[in-house]
Amino acid sequence: MQFRVTMLVRNLDGLKARRRSKTARQKAALRQAVEEQGAATLAVAEDLCPIDTGFMIERLRLTFTRNGLNWNIGFRAEDFLGVVNPVTDRVVTAFYPVFVLGGTRHMAGNDFLTAALRLRSARIRAAYRKALTDA
Amino acid sequence: MPDSPTGPLWDALGKAIDQGVNPPLDVDGEPILRTPRVYRGRTEPDGAGELPSPGYFLLGMPVETEQGWYNGEAGQDGLFRIHCWASTPDDAQRLYQWVKALIHRVPLAVAGYEPVSGILSKSGPLPDATGGAWQVQASYDTEAKEAAA
Numbered sequence: 001m002q003f004r005v006t007m008l009v010r011n012l013d014g015l016k017a018r019r020r021s022k023t024a025r026q027k028a029a030l031r032q033a034v035e036e037q038g039a040a041t042l043a044v045a046e047d048l049c050p051i052d053t054g055f056m057i058e059r060l061r062l063t064f065t066r067n068g069l070n071w072n073i074g075f076r077a078e079d080f081l082g083v084v085n086p087v088t089d090r091v092v093t094a095f096y097p098v099f100v101l102g103g104t105r106h107m108a109g110n111d112f113l114t115a116a117l118r119l120r121s122a123r124i125r126a127a128y129r130k131a132l133t134d135a
Numbered sequence: 136m137p138d139s140p141t142g143p144l145w146d147a148l149g150k151a152i153d154q155g156v157n158p159p160l161d162v163d164g165e166p167i168l169r170t171p172r173v174y175r176g177r178t179e180p181d182g183a184g185e186l187p188s189p190g191y192f193l194l195g196m197p198v199e200t201e202q203g204w205y206n207g208e209a210g211q212d213g214l215f216r217i218h219c220w221a222s223t224p225d226d227a228q229r230l231y232q233w234v235k236a237l238i239h240r241v242p243l244a245v246a247g248y249e250p251v252s253g254i255l256s257k258s259g260p261l262p263d264a265t266g267g268a269w270q271v272q273a274s275y276d277t278e279a280k281e282a283a284a
Contacts, residue, residue: 094264102261105220105268108175108195118214 007097008074009113011041015069017128029131031068037127038062038071041120045073048112053087056097074113144251144277145194147243148217149173152192155237159229166190167226189268190226192234193218215253217273224260224269231257231271238275253277 014034021027042062049057059079064071077095084091103109158168169190195216219230235255242250259271 096264098261099264102258102272103193103195103216103218103270104264105189105193105270108193108218109216109272110195111216114214 005077005095006074007095007101007113008072009117010070010072011038011117011124012070013124013128014071015066017132018069021132026132030128033127033131034064034069034071037120037124038064038073041071041116041124042073044119045113045116048115050100050110050112053085055085055087055092056100073116143246143248144213144215144243145175147245147251148215148238148275149175149194151237151241151243152234155233157233159226159233161223161226161229167221167229189220189222189263190230191220192230193220193270213277215275215277217255217275219271219273220263220268221270222268227260227269227271231273234273251277 014030017030018027021030039062042060045060046057049060051057056075059075060073061076061079062071062073075095075097080092080095080097082091082093099109101109101111101113152173153171158166158172161167167190169188172191174191174193195218217234219227219234221227221230235257238253239255240252242252245251253275254277256274256276257271258274260269261272262269
Protein backbone atom coordinates (compact mmCIF):
# COMPACT_ATOMS: atom_id res chain seq x y z
CA MET A 1 0.00 0.00 0.00
CA GLN A 2 1.40 3.36 -0.96
CA PHE A 3 1.08 6.47 1.16
CA ARG A 4 1.66 10.02 0.18
CA VAL A 5 4.61 11.43 2.08
CA THR A 6 3.01 14.83 2.48
CA MET A 7 -0.48 16.23 2.82
CA LEU A 8 -0.26 19.90 2.02
CA VAL A 9 -2.16 22.87 0.78
CA ARG A 10 -0.14 25.46 -1.07
CA ASN A 11 -0.61 29.15 -1.62
CA LEU A 12 1.15 30.47 -4.70
CA ASP A 13 -0.28 33.99 -4.73
CA GLY A 14 2.84 35.49 -3.23
CA LEU A 15 5.06 34.63 -6.15
CA LYS A 16 2.45 35.86 -8.56
CA ALA A 17 2.21 39.15 -6.67
CA ARG A 18 5.99 39.46 -6.62
CA ARG A 19 5.96 39.66 -10.39
CA ARG A 20 3.71 42.71 -10.15
CA SER A 21 5.76 44.50 -7.51
CA LYS A 22 7.85 47.45 -8.67
CA THR A 23 9.37 49.29 -5.72
CA ALA A 24 11.49 48.13 -2.82
CA ARG A 25 8.78 49.29 -0.47
CA GLN A 26 6.23 47.09 -2.25
CA LYS A 27 8.54 44.10 -2.14
CA ALA A 28 9.11 44.53 1.59
CA ALA A 29 5.41 45.00 2.23
CA LEU A 30 4.64 41.89 0.19
CA ARG A 31 7.07 39.75 2.15
CA GLN A 32 5.50 40.91 5.39
CA ALA A 33 2.05 40.18 4.03
CA VAL A 34 3.13 36.70 2.96
CA GLU A 35 4.34 35.91 6.46
CA GLU A 36 1.21 37.30 8.06
CA GLN A 37 -1.15 35.50 5.74
CA GLY A 38 0.67 32.22 6.11
CA ALA A 39 0.47 32.53 9.88
CA ALA A 40 -3.19 33.54 9.77
CA THR A 41 -4.08 30.58 7.56
CA LEU A 42 -2.17 28.25 9.86
CA ALA A 43 -4.22 29.56 12.76
CA VAL A 44 -7.44 28.79 10.91
CA ALA A 45 -6.21 25.31 10.05
CA GLU A 46 -5.38 24.74 13.71
CA ASP A 47 -8.86 25.88 14.72
CA LEU A 48 -10.45 23.48 12.27
CA CYS A 49 -8.14 20.54 12.92
CA PRO A 50 -9.88 17.68 14.75
CA ILE A 51 -8.16 16.90 18.02
CA ASP A 52 -8.01 13.59 19.86
CA THR A 53 -4.63 13.14 21.51
CA GLY A 54 -3.19 16.31 20.01
CA PHE A 55 -0.46 14.39 18.21
CA MET A 56 -1.53 15.47 14.74
CA ILE A 57 -2.10 19.15 15.39
CA GLU A 58 1.31 19.43 17.01
CA ARG A 59 2.81 18.34 13.68
CA LEU A 60 0.93 20.79 11.50
CA ARG A 61 3.62 22.81 9.72
CA LEU A 62 3.77 26.12 7.92
CA THR A 63 6.64 26.19 5.46
CA PHE A 64 7.72 29.09 3.27
CA THR A 65 9.04 28.35 -0.20
CA ARG A 66 10.20 30.17 -3.32
CA ASN A 67 12.45 32.51 -1.40
CA GLY A 68 9.73 33.20 1.14
CA LEU A 69 7.05 34.21 -1.33
CA ASN A 70 4.90 31.10 -1.27
CA TRP A 71 3.92 28.84 1.56
CA ASN A 72 2.35 25.51 2.28
CA ILE A 73 0.61 24.12 5.33
CA GLY A 74 0.26 20.47 6.16
CA PHE A 75 1.85 17.29 7.34
CA ARG A 76 4.90 15.20 6.50
CA ALA A 77 5.22 11.46 6.91
CA GLU A 78 8.58 11.66 8.67
CA ASP A 79 6.89 13.50 11.54
CA PHE A 80 4.61 10.52 12.12
CA LEU A 81 6.10 7.21 11.04
CA GLY A 82 8.00 5.50 13.81
CA VAL A 83 7.29 8.28 16.32
CA VAL A 84 5.81 7.45 19.71
CA ASN A 85 2.58 9.22 20.57
CA PRO A 86 3.22 10.32 24.17
CA VAL A 87 -0.46 10.18 25.04
CA THR A 88 -1.07 6.62 23.87
CA ASP A 89 2.54 5.49 24.29
CA ARG A 90 2.27 3.73 20.93
CA VAL A 91 4.46 3.98 17.88
CA VAL A 92 2.68 5.59 14.96
CA THR A 93 2.91 3.22 12.02
CA ALA A 94 0.78 5.01 9.45
CA PHE A 95 0.78 8.49 8.01
CA TYR A 96 -2.77 8.83 9.15
CA PRO A 97 -3.43 12.48 8.17
CA VAL A 98 -4.04 10.96 4.74
CA PHE A 99 -7.14 9.28 6.11
CA VAL A 100 -8.25 12.08 8.39
CA LEU A 101 -8.19 14.51 5.49
CA GLY A 102 -9.19 12.15 2.71
CA GLY A 103 -11.53 9.86 4.57
CA THR A 104 -11.91 6.13 4.81
CA ARG A 105 -14.64 3.85 3.51
CA HIS A 106 -16.45 4.40 6.81
CA MET A 107 -15.84 8.06 7.42
CA ALA A 108 -15.94 11.04 5.12
CA GLY A 109 -12.80 13.10 5.04
CA ASN A 110 -12.35 16.26 7.04
CA ASP A 111 -10.20 18.34 4.73
CA PHE A 112 -9.61 21.17 7.12
CA LEU A 113 -6.46 22.21 5.22
CA THR A 114 -8.37 22.97 2.06
CA ALA A 115 -11.10 24.57 4.14
CA ALA A 116 -8.61 26.87 5.86
CA LEU A 117 -7.05 27.94 2.58
CA ARG A 118 -10.41 28.47 0.98
CA LEU A 119 -11.63 30.50 3.96
CA ARG A 120 -8.59 32.75 3.72
CA SER A 121 -8.14 33.00 -0.05
CA ALA A 122 -9.97 36.27 -0.58
CA ARG A 123 -8.21 37.91 2.36
CA ILE A 124 -4.84 36.65 1.19
CA ARG A 125 -5.24 38.14 -2.23
CA ALA A 126 -6.55 41.39 -0.75
CA ALA A 127 -3.55 41.63 1.57
CA TYR A 128 -1.16 41.11 -1.31
CA ARG A 129 -2.95 43.68 -3.44
CA LYS A 130 -2.70 46.16 -0.59
CA ALA A 131 1.00 45.46 -0.20
CA LEU A 132 1.52 46.31 -3.85
CA THR A 133 -0.05 49.73 -3.42
CA ASP A 134 2.87 52.08 -3.27
CA ALA A 135 1.49 54.47 -0.67
CA MET B 136 -33.02 34.84 6.06
CA PRO B 137 -32.88 31.07 5.75
CA ASP B 138 -30.19 29.11 7.46
CA SER B 139 -27.20 27.94 5.48
CA PRO B 140 -28.26 26.01 2.39
CA THR B 141 -25.71 23.35 3.22
CA GLY B 142 -28.23 20.84 4.56
CA PRO B 143 -30.71 21.17 1.68
CA LEU B 144 -27.89 20.97 -0.81
CA TRP B 145 -26.62 17.74 0.70
CA ASP B 146 -30.16 16.43 0.43
CA ALA B 147 -30.27 17.42 -3.23
CA LEU B 148 -26.99 15.68 -3.97
CA GLY B 149 -28.08 12.53 -2.18
CA LYS B 150 -31.39 12.55 -4.02
CA ALA B 151 -29.70 12.93 -7.39
CA ILE B 152 -27.51 9.91 -6.66
CA ASP B 153 -30.38 7.83 -5.27
CA GLN B 154 -32.53 8.51 -8.31
CA GLY B 155 -29.79 8.32 -10.94
CA VAL B 156 -30.52 5.88 -13.73
CA ASN B 157 -28.24 3.46 -15.58
CA PRO B 158 -25.85 2.90 -12.66
CA PRO B 159 -22.35 1.82 -13.65
CA LEU B 160 -21.32 -1.81 -14.20
CA ASP B 161 -17.97 -3.46 -13.58
CA VAL B 162 -15.92 -5.29 -16.23
CA ASP B 163 -18.04 -8.42 -15.70
CA GLY B 164 -21.24 -6.53 -16.31
CA GLU B 165 -22.25 -6.62 -12.64
CA PRO B 166 -23.63 -3.58 -10.82
CA ILE B 167 -21.01 -1.70 -8.81
CA LEU B 168 -23.44 0.17 -6.60
CA ARG B 169 -24.85 -1.51 -3.49
CA THR B 170 -27.93 -0.62 -1.49
CA PRO B 171 -28.09 1.95 -0.06
CA ARG B 172 -26.21 3.99 -2.61
CA VAL B 173 -25.49 6.92 -0.32
CA TYR B 174 -24.19 7.36 3.21
CA ARG B 175 -23.78 10.69 4.98
CA GLY B 176 -21.36 12.54 7.11
CA ARG B 177 -18.25 11.87 9.14
CA THR B 178 -19.79 9.07 11.15
CA GLU B 179 -19.57 5.47 10.12
CA PRO B 180 -22.24 4.37 7.70
CA ASP B 181 -25.22 2.60 9.20
CA GLY B 182 -24.39 -1.06 9.65
CA ALA B 183 -20.67 -0.40 9.43
CA GLY B 184 -20.18 -3.12 12.00
CA GLU B 185 -21.16 -5.50 9.22
CA LEU B 186 -18.68 -3.85 6.86
CA PRO B 187 -20.82 -3.02 3.85
CA SER B 188 -19.13 -4.01 0.65
CA PRO B 189 -17.66 -1.08 -1.24
CA GLY B 190 -19.95 0.27 -3.89
CA TYR B 191 -21.46 3.45 -2.49
CA PHE B 192 -21.08 7.17 -2.19
CA LEU B 193 -20.12 8.75 1.11
CA LEU B 194 -21.16 12.39 1.33
CA GLY B 195 -18.75 14.41 3.37
CA MET B 196 -19.90 17.09 5.72
CA PRO B 197 -18.44 20.43 4.78
CA VAL B 198 -16.38 22.24 7.31
CA GLU B 199 -18.60 25.12 8.29
CA THR B 200 -17.79 28.32 10.03
CA GLU B 201 -20.12 30.72 11.76
CA GLN B 202 -21.00 32.02 8.34
CA GLY B 203 -22.24 28.61 7.42
CA TRP B 204 -20.33 27.82 4.27
CA TYR B 205 -17.24 25.74 3.63
CA ASN B 206 -15.38 28.84 2.65
CA GLY B 207 -16.88 31.01 5.31
CA GLU B 208 -18.69 33.33 2.95
CA ALA B 209 -22.43 32.89 3.27
CA GLY B 210 -24.32 32.89 0.02
CA GLN B 211 -21.28 32.27 -2.10
CA ASP B 212 -19.26 29.36 -3.28
CA GLY B 213 -19.23 26.20 -1.27
CA LEU B 214 -17.06 23.13 -1.62
CA PHE B 215 -18.38 19.66 -0.88
CA ARG B 216 -16.73 16.29 -1.00
CA ILE B 217 -18.33 13.15 -2.43
CA HIS B 218 -16.35 9.99 -1.82
CA CYS B 219 -16.87 7.30 -4.48
CA TRP B 220 -16.02 3.95 -2.84
CA ALA B 221 -15.61 0.67 -4.74
CA SER B 222 -13.60 -2.54 -4.55
CA THR B 223 -11.19 -1.61 -7.32
CA PRO B 224 -9.67 1.64 -8.60
CA ASP B 225 -11.35 1.20 -11.98
CA ASP B 226 -14.76 0.72 -10.40
CA ALA B 227 -14.23 3.80 -8.23
CA GLN B 228 -13.50 5.71 -11.43
CA ARG B 229 -16.68 4.34 -12.98
CA LEU B 230 -18.67 5.56 -10.00
CA TYR B 231 -17.11 8.99 -10.37
CA GLN B 232 -17.85 9.19 -14.10
CA TRP B 233 -21.44 8.18 -13.43
CA VAL B 234 -22.04 10.76 -10.70
CA LYS B 235 -20.30 13.37 -12.82
CA ALA B 236 -22.82 12.79 -15.57
CA LEU B 237 -25.55 13.29 -12.97
CA ILE B 238 -24.48 16.51 -11.31
CA HIS B 239 -21.60 18.23 -13.15
CA ARG B 240 -23.05 21.57 -14.26
CA VAL B 241 -26.55 20.13 -13.91
CA PRO B 242 -28.99 22.43 -12.04
CA LEU B 243 -30.23 20.75 -8.86
CA ALA B 244 -33.45 21.73 -7.09
CA VAL B 245 -32.56 22.80 -3.54
CA ALA B 246 -35.40 23.41 -1.07
CA GLY B 247 -35.71 27.12 -0.30
CA TYR B 248 -33.05 28.21 -2.75
CA GLU B 249 -32.64 28.85 -6.40
CA PRO B 250 -31.37 25.84 -8.35
CA VAL B 251 -27.76 25.03 -7.67
CA SER B 252 -25.22 23.96 -10.20
CA GLY B 253 -21.69 22.92 -9.45
CA ILE B 254 -18.49 21.78 -11.03
CA LEU B 255 -17.15 18.34 -10.19
CA SER B 256 -13.45 17.50 -10.11
CA LYS B 257 -11.62 14.52 -8.71
CA SER B 258 -8.61 13.18 -6.87
CA GLY B 259 -7.52 9.60 -6.92
CA PRO B 260 -8.15 6.71 -6.98
CA LEU B 261 -6.85 6.42 -3.44
CA PRO B 262 -6.68 3.29 -1.28
CA ASP B 263 -8.56 2.78 1.94
CA ALA B 264 -6.72 2.65 5.26
CA THR B 265 -7.12 -1.10 5.66
CA GLY B 266 -7.16 -2.15 2.03
CA GLY B 267 -9.96 -3.78 0.11
CA ALA B 268 -11.49 -0.57 -1.09
CA TRP B 269 -10.62 2.37 -3.29
CA GLN B 270 -12.09 5.81 -3.55
CA VAL B 271 -12.19 8.58 -6.05
CA GLN B 272 -12.63 11.77 -4.07
CA ALA B 273 -14.91 14.12 -5.93
CA SER B 274 -15.03 17.83 -5.10
CA TYR B 275 -18.25 19.61 -5.90
CA ASP B 276 -17.88 23.37 -6.23
CA THR B 277 -21.17 25.19 -6.14
CA GLU B 278 -22.89 28.51 -6.01
CA ALA B 279 -26.19 28.93 -4.25
CA LYS B 280 -28.48 31.92 -4.06
CA GLU B 281 -31.36 32.49 -1.67
CA ALA B 282 -34.75 32.00 -3.30
CA ALA B 283 -36.96 35.06 -3.72
CA ALA B 284 -39.37 35.51 -0.81
